[in-house]
Amino acid sequence: MLKQHLETLIPKWREEIGAINKEHGNKVISEVNIGQAYGGMRGVKAMICDTSEVPPDKGLIIRGIPVAQLTDKLPEEVLYLLLTGELPDKKSLKGLQDDLQARSKVPAYVWKTLEAMPKDSHPMVMFNTAILIMEKESLFRKRYDEGMKKTDYWVPTLEDSLNIIAKLPAIGAGVYRMRFKKGPRIAAKKGLDWAANYAHMLGIKDKTGELANLMRLYMVLHSDHEGGNVSAHACHCVGSALSDPYYAVSAGLNGLAGPLHGLANQECLGWVLMVHEKFKGVPSDQELRQFAWDTLQSGKVIPGYGHAVLRITDPRFDAFRAFGKRVMGDDPVFQIVDKVFEIVPKVLVEQGKAKDPWPNVDAGSGALLYHFGLKEFSYYTVLFSISRAMGMCSQLVVNRGLGIPIERPKSVPTAWIKKQLAAAPPPVM
Numbered sequence: 001m002l003k004q005h006l007e008t009l010i011p012k013w014r015e016e017i018g019a020i021n022k023e024h025g026n027k028v029i030s031e032v033n034i035g036q037a038y039g040g041m042r043g044v045k046a047m048i049c050d051t052s053e054v055p056p057d058k059g060l061i062i063r064g065i066p067v068a069q070l071t072d073k074l075p076e077e078v079l080y081l082l083l084t085g086e087l088p089d090k091k092s093l094k095g096l097q098d099d100l101q102a103r104s105k106v107p108a109y110v111w112k113t114l115e116a117m118p119k120d121s122h123p124m125v126m127f128n129t130a131i132l133i134m135e136k137e138s139l140f141r142k143r144y145d146e147g148m149k150k151t152d153y154w155v156p157t158l159e160d161s162l163n164i165i166a167k168l169p170a171i172g173a174g175v176y177r178m179r180f181k182k183g184p185r186i187a188a189k190k191g192l193d194w195a196a197n198y199a200h201m202l203g204i205k206d207k208t209g210e211l212a213n214l215m216r217l218y219m220v221l222h223s224d225h226e227g228g229n230v231s232a233h234a235c236h237c238v239g240s241a242l243s244d245p246y247y248a249v250s251a252g253l254n255g256l257a258g259p260l261h262g263l264a265n266q267e268c269l270g271w272v273l274m275v276h277e278k279f280k281g282v283p284s285d286q287e288l289r290q291f292a293w294d295t296l297q298s299g300k301v302i303p304g305y306g307h308a309v310l311r312i313t314d315p316r317f318d319a320f321r322a323f324g325k326r327v328m329g330d331d332p333v334f335q336i337v338d339k340v341f342e343i344v345p346k347v348l349v350e351q352g353k354a355k356d357p358w359p360n361v362d363a364g365s366g367a368l369l370y371h372f373g374l375k376e377f378s379y380y381t382v383l384f385s386i387s388r389a390m391g392m393c394s395q396l397v398v399n400r401g402l403g404i405p406i407e408r409p410k411s412v413p414t415a416w417i418k419k420q421l422a423a424a425p426p427p428v429m
């Protein structure tokens, strides 16, 4: 059903962007200065992403819907939205859920490989290895080798993407149980939705059902964040070489594993727990202020704060905070997160370096997981990965549908910059 729907949408999208390109291809939408070329291309509008956008003053908007309005949706609904631009009706949702369930069995060789890995491997390495070794299953590669035509590229990209996404909850939960010696893997339960099944397979007691709710929320909030973030961009860049989704998603997740990106969630809880340990509970405002300054003065960043695009409190942080207030308002670790939110932006403003002093998505999520007993925080980026795979895969499918070519921006050496500066007329005084 999803595929049939995309079969009607993709030719229309292709036609539309073809016409825009033909008529307005030369219109300038962005300029690049030297600071941006040396500064991580911040703010340069140089790529298209139709699955979501992140206006600096609003935060994540998925296909026209602000993320705050999607917090009661299932991740499967958001996946459908990312891919098609529409929320599914009941029948389409059931169709997608059944399809994911039918694709969810993880090949035995994946488990054997993970078992053979060093016992102290980082969970992200285990998770990503599992995805990469499944590359031999790629239908995109098979059909490409058979000579499929260009306009069909998106079809096996969708197949590979659904095959990957369907297996991630079982792989993620398997990595957790294996890496942290939690006992044998737990089989999926029929009838549970994608995120609730993940919570079930982790094997953490969930008497109230709130852990399953948190997983649903977590998977919705991290699913996509336009095209320029490190993981989406790495995935897009690798995918643009027509590397199949197994290669491309794996590349994206290697980027997510960096401490300035997805790994910040593990670092963030580590920082909050250091505060908890040092002050034996919730510190006073002054103690926390000093702790934040000590972190900055030791040359470190305060994890979970700042953003390359956002200039407001991340609405995804707001959503997690609202969940925390509802479910665990009396938990001291959550209370520290709340106090950090009060104090740290003021400290960052006072320091005057960070362009965005506000919390990002990683500032609070760890404390919520910790509350439910998921205390192994080196695992947290795996959760982010399970969710972000939905956005990365959706972007791959849409970009293949639109026929976006191989990515190849132009770099220049510093000598070229110096030459331009020497040739430039002196500034008018």
Ligand code: NMX
Pocket (backbone or CB within 6 Å): 042, 259, 260, 261, 262, 264, 296, 300, 301, 302, 303, 304, 305, 306, 307, 308, 309, 353, 354, 355, 356, 360, 361, 362
């Ligand atoms: N704590 C201390 N310093 C900071 C912080 C922070 N949280 N955020 C930015 N700065 C510094 C930054 O290091 C830079 O310093 P310098 O000039 O000495 O190099 C200066 O402020 C200007 O940086 P910005 O232009 O504001 O930030 P940029 O766009 O380069 O980087 C982040 C964005 C997110 C990488 C940065 O804010 C950061 O390192 N935050 C902490 C890590 C984090 O939370 N990452 C998670 C991002 C979200 N995610 O989910 O992926």
Ligand code: MLT
Pocket (backbone or CB within 6 Å): 224, 225, 228, 229, 230, 261, 308, 309, 360, 361
């Ligand atoms: C994300 O969700 O990818 C992060 O907020 C980082 C970003 O957008 O650059």
